[in-house]
Amino acid sequence: MISHLDLDAFFAAVEELEDPSLRGKPLVVGGDPRSRGVVATANYAARHYGIRSAMSSAEALRRCPGVIFVPPHMSLYVEYSHAVWQAVREIIPVVEQVGIDEGYLDLASVDPDPRQARALAEAVQAAVRAATSLSCSLGVASCKVVAKVASDRRKPGGLTVVPPGREAAFLAPLDVRTLPGIGPRAEERLRAAGVDTVGALASLDGATLGALIGGKLGLMLRDRARGIDPRPLETSVERISIGHEETFERDVSDRETLYAELQRMAARVAARLAVRGDAARTVTTKVRYQDFSIRSRSVTLAAGIDTADEIAGHACALLDRALSDRPGALRLVGVSVSSLEPFRQLPLG
DNA sequence: TCTGGGGTCCTTTATCGG
DNA sequence: TCTGCCGATAAAGGACCC
Numbered sequence: 001m002i003s004h005l006d007l008d009a010f011f012a013a014v015e016e017l018e019d020p021s022l023r024g025k026p027l028v029v030g031g032d033p034r035s036r037g038v039v040a041t042a043n044y045a046a047r048h049y050g051i052r053s054a055m056s057s058a059e060a061l062r063r064c065p066g067v068i069f070v071p072p073h074m075s076l077y078v079e080y081s082h083a084v085w086q087a088v089r090e091i092i093p094v095v096e097q098v099g100i101d102e103g104y105l106d107l108a109s110v111d112p113d114p115r116q117a118r119a120l121a122e123a124v125q126a127a128v129r130a131a132t133s134l135s136c137s138l139g140v141a142s143c144k145v146v147a148k149v150a151s152d153r154r155k156p157g158g159l160t161v162v163p164p165g166r167e168a169a170f171l172a173p174l175d176v177r178t179l180p181g182i183g184p185r186a187e188e189r190l191r192a193a194g195v196d197t198v199g200a201l202a203s204l205d206g207a208t209l210g211a212l213i214g215g216k217l218g219l220m221l222r223d224r225a226r227g228i229d230p231r232p233l234e235t236s237v238e239r240i241s242i243g244h245e246e247t248f249e250r251d252v253s254d255r256e257t258l259y260a261e262l263q264r265m266a267a268r269v270a271a272r273l274a275v276r277g278d279a280a281r282t283v284t285t286k287v288r289y290q291d292f293s294i295r296s297r298s299v300t301l302a303a304g305i306d307t308a309d310e311i312a313g314h315a316c317a318l319l320d321r322a323l324s325d326r327p328g329a330l331r332l333v334g335v336s337v338s339s340l341e342p343f344r345q346l347p348l349g
Numbered sequence: 350t351c352t353g354g355g356g357t358c359c360t361t362t363a364t365c366g367g
Numbered sequence: 368t369c370t371g372c373c374g375a376t377a378a379a380g381g382a383c384c385c
Binding site: 037038039056099216239240241242243246247332334 | 353
C-alpha cells in the first residue's frame with residue numbers, strides 16, 4: 001500500500017506557527033495585492049471567503065478586505081519541510097517527495113499487510129504533528145493516483161483509506177476535475193461532452209477519448225480514472241532544468257532594460273548550476289506579452305556552459321530572436337537552462 | 350491594474366541524413 | 368537525379384502541477 005501525504009495550507013500554517021497573532025485570522029501568503037501578485041496559499045479562515053490558491057491577490061483583497069498578506073519566506077518553509085520529512089522517514093523510510101509539501105510513502109516497505117496501512121498512516125500523522133506542530137492529510141491506497149485523490153478528501157487533518165479492490169468505486173462519483181491530470185482545458189472539453197464525473201471518464205470509449213483529450217494522454221487518464229496507475233515510487237529524481245523568471249510591475253519594451261534583467265537572472269541560474277557542479281547545453285529565453293501569451297526561443301550547444309556571461313549572452317540573443325518574430329512590450333522575461341551534465345575540468349596531462 | 354514562479358511532460362513541427 | 372519515406376533530434380508550444 002501507498003500513502004500520499006499533503007501538508008495542510010503549508011505556507012500559511014508555517015506563518016501562523018511563527019507568529020501566533022495571525023492564528024485563526026484570514027491569511028494569505030503570496031504577492032502584493034497592489035501589484036501583480038497572486039495567492040500562493042490561503043489559510044482556512046481565508047478560504048472561508050472563497051479565497052483560493054492562484055487567485056490574484058487583488059481579487060483576494062476584494063473578497064475579504066480584512067485579509068492579512070504575508071510575503072513568502074521560502075527558506076523558512078524549506079526548514080520546516082526538512083523537519084517533516086525527517087519525521088516521516090523515521091517511520092516510513094521509503095518515500096518519494098514531490099515538491100515541498102507533499103509526497104508518497106511506501107507503507108508496504110514497512111509492513112506488506114494492507115490491514116496495517118491505516119495504523120502506519122496514523123503514526124505518520126502523529127509524528128509530523130509532534131515534530132513540527134503541522135497538520136497533514138493522508139490518503140492510503142494501492143496506487144499513487146488513488147492515494148493522492150484520497151488525501152484530498154478530508155482536509156485538513158484527514159485520513160482516507162481506500163481498500164484494495166475499491167479503487168474504481170471510490171473514484172467514480174467524484175467530480176472529473178479532481179482527477180490529477182485533468183486541468184482547466186480538459187475539464188472544459190469533457191464537460192461539453194457531458195462527462196462530469198471520474199466514473200463517466202472511466203467508461204469512455206477510445207475514439208471519444210482521442211477526440212476529447214488526445215490518444216495517449218486520454219488512455220492514460222482513463223486508466224487513472226479506473227484506479228489503474230502502475231507508476232512506481234521514484235525515490236531519487238535528478239533535476240532536468242533550472243530557471244528564473246520575473247514579471248515586471250509594468251510592461252517593458254526597452255531592450256537595454258530587458259538585457260539587464262536577463263543578465264541578472266542568468267547570474268542566479270549560473271550560481272545554482274555552480275552549487276551542483278553542473279554545466280548546461282541548452283539555454284531557453286521565455287517572454288510573456290501583454291496579452292499573456294508566451295513565446296520561447298532556445299539553443300542547444302555542442303558543449304556545456306556554466307558562467308553567467310555565457311548564459312546571458314545566449315539568453316539576450318534569443319530574446320532578440322523572439323522579439324523580431326513577435327515585437328511588443330513584455331510583462332515577463334525568464335531564462336532557463338537544461339540538458340544538464342556534470343561539469344568536468346579538462347584532465348591534466 | 351485580472352492572471353507568480355518554480356518546474357515536468359507530451360505533442361507537433363521542422364530539419365537533416367540516409 | 369528526383370522524390371518519398373523513415374528515424375532521430377531539436378525547437379516550440381501547450382497543459383498541468385504545487
